[in-house]
Amino acid sequence: MMKGALYDQLWIHRQMLQDRVRCEAYRRAIADTVKTGDVVLDMGTGTGILSLFAARAGARKVYAIERTSIVDLARRLVRINRAEEQIEILQGDMENMDLPEQVDVIISEWMGPYGVDENLLPSVLIARDRWLKPGGKMLPERVTAWMAPAWDSELAREMSFFQARPYDLDLSLITRYTAQEVWYAQHHISLEHLLAEPQPMWTTNVCECSLEEARGPFQALLSFSITHPGKLNALAAWFSAELGAGHLLTCAPDAPKTHWGRTVCPLDRALEVAPGTDIAVEFACEPGEPGWSNTRWSVRIGEGDWEHHDQERALI
Template sequence: MDSSDYFESYQDLSIHQIMLRDAPRNKAYKQAIFDNADQILGRRVLDVGAGTGILSVFCAQAGAAKVYAVEASNVSKIAREVIKENGFDKVIEVINSRIEDTVLPEKVDIIVSEWMGFYLLHEGMLDSVIFARDKFLKPGGLMFPESATIYSAPCCVPSMFDSWGNIEGVSMKSFSEKLRTEASHKPSTVSVAKEHILADPEVLLWIDLREVTQKEVDGFKVQHIAVATKAGKYQGICLWFTCTFPSFVTEPVTLSTAPEDPETHWKQTTIVLPTEIQVEQKAPIAYELSLARAQENPRRYNIEVTMLDPAEVEHPEYCACHMTKCILVWAMLEKYEKESMGK
C-alpha cells in the first residue's frame, strides 16, 4: 500500500464509523483534552490526520483560539460539515493536505493526533506526527498523546483453534492445523480475553512522542523470559499498546488496548505459533520478538517471533520460574532478607 492507497483507504466511511463508535478511544481523548483545558485555552492547536474532525471539535470546545485540522483524504469535506454543524467554523480551519506538504502561517502550541495503528505501529501515522512536531510545534509545546508503550505476553487463543473437535459431529482438527499454519505467517487482529493471557506482560517498546525520532522506530528486537502465571496452552504472543496524555492537575489519562480493559477497535494483535505447547504454572517461556519497518511500505512492519529454549538463555535476577537455578536464587535472597531483619 503506497501513500496514495493509504489515504484513499481512509475515504471509506465504514473505517470512520468504527473509530467514532470506539467509546474508550473517544472518551480518552475528550477527557485528556478537557482535563487540560487551562493549557488549551487561547492556544493554537494542530490536529494531524483530523479525519471527520472530532478531536478538533474537542479542542475548540476546550477553548482553543485556533485549530488547524489537517486531513489528506477527501474526508476533509465531511470534517468541514461536522465543524460547521458544531458552530466552530470560525475557530477550526480544515486543510486538505498531507502534513508533509502543509504550510501553516504560525507555529502551534499543541499537537493532537490519533495516529495509532494495530499493535501501535502498523499503518500508523507516527512518522507524520514526528514530522509535524519538528516543523510546527513550539519549543515546550504539548503532544496529545505524549507517550506510548507496546506490551507483549504469551497467550492462548481458543477462539481460533479449540472449537474444531466437533462441527456437527465431524472432527475438523486436521483443518485447524492447516489454519494454524496459515495464521502463523501473519499477525491476527483478534480479541484476547484477560484469562487467556498466560504471563505478566513485558514492555517491548516505550516511545516519548516529545523526543522520538523516525530512525528510533525503524525497528527493534527484544528477548523475554516470561513466567506462566497459570497452566494452559501456549499458542501465541499477544501484543497491545497504551497511550498516555499530558497532565498538569489530575492523574494522566491513559488509552489502553489491554485485554483486561474495555475493547477498542484495535483489539489485540496475536502472533500465532506454528505449534502449541502445554505449559504449567511457573514454567519459563522464552522468546525473541523483532519488529522491522517493511522496505516496500514504511507504514508497515514485519514481525518475527523466535521460540527459545529457557534452559539456554539468561534469566532475570529475580526470575520466579520453577527451574532449579531460579529457585536457588530465590532461596538465597529469602535467607539474606531474614538474616538482615534479624540483625
C-alpha cells in the same frame, strides 16, 4: 490495504467514533491540555472529532490535516457544529503543508494495535520539529507496547478445522500460512487467557523520540516464566498511551473494550505449559510505507527449538 485506502472509507471512522473509551479519553485529555487561545494542530484529523474537542476546549485556531477524501465529511461536520471560525481543514500530505504560525499543542491518534505498527509516527514527529512551539504539548505523550504468552480459543478452532481433514481433504497446509498472520481485534482475549505476567516491548516518548527512532525497526527480546498452567498457542499484544494531564488510554485485557482489542501472533501449534516454563520471544515491527509495517516473531519454549514467523510469508 494501505492506511490511506483504509481511511478513505467511512466504516473505519464509524468504528472509531463509536469507541467511547477512545473518544472520551481524548476528549478529557484535550480539555485538560488545550488552554483558551491556544493554536492546535490535529494530525490525521479524519472526521474532525479531535479538532472539535480542541475547539470546545477553547482553542483559538485548529489546523486539521488529513490526506484522504474523508475531509469532505469533516468539513461538513465542522460547519454543522459551528466551529468553522476555529477549525481550518487542510487536505494533503503534512510534508507538503506550510502553516502560517507555530502551534501550542499537537494532537494525533496514530496508534496501531501495538502502538507503532501503522507507521504514522514519523509524520507526527516531522510536524513536531517544524511547528511545535518550545515547551509545547504532544498528545499523546508516551506510548508503550505490551506482550504476554496466551491461549486463544478462536485461533485454536481455526487451526483445528484445517487440521481435521474437512470434506475428506488434506487442507492442513493452510495452517502453516495462518501461523504467519497477525490477528487483529481479538476482543475475547482477557486476563484469564494470559499465561505469564505481561512485559513491555518498547516505550515511545513522543516529545523526545527522534525521527530516526520512529522509522524503526522496533525490536524486543523478552523472557517470560509461565505463572498459570494451560495451553499456549499465541502471543497477545496491546498498547497503553499516556495522553497527558494524567489521562491513560489502553487496550489491555483488563481494560474497558476498545476497537483495537488485543493483537495475536500465533504459534505453530498448541502446547501444554506448566508454571516455571521459560518462554523466550524475539519480536520485531519493521515499518514500511505509511500505514503498514511487517511483523516478525520467534519463540522458544523451554529448551526446545526456535520457531520463526514472518507476516510477509502469510498469503495476504
